[in-house]
């Protein structure tokens with residue numbers, strides 16, 4: 396029997412909410428869709444669907460197309476080989492990851508597990524945004540201070 400839990404959440408999303416989910420790569424489907432270019436076929440151990448299942452979305456470029464990042468822990472891995480197992484690699488490089496600890500494909504997650512992951516992702520994202528804001532604030536005001544010092548020499 397199909398476990399509809401997370402699918403139900405996904406199906407109930409629309410408009411702005413769906414875009415937020417997409418931006419955070421919360422859903423496996425969105426992670427699959429993030430892979431614009433991937434050097435491995437669907438038959439490879441690290442196929443797009445297996446990568447997305449293990450939490451990875453594409454962060455590659457045209458020149459380096461084998462780079463992917465975890466939507467929960469933010470670990471970025473490149474240099475994939477076709478026989479690499481995305482879950483194993485994920486666990487090897489980021490054993491602390493909440494998603495790896497569950498080691499569970501989206502379709503098998505319970506709603507409460509999914510919500511916990513959602514909470515972690517949102518929290519990390521807020522922290523990241525705050526850090527970036529702080530940095531840009533410091534940078535901006537550093538420039539002003541430099542300008543002030545320069546003008547008052």
Ligand SMILES: [Zn+2]
Pocket residue numbers: 450465466467468469470485489492493494495
């Ligand atoms: Zn991770």
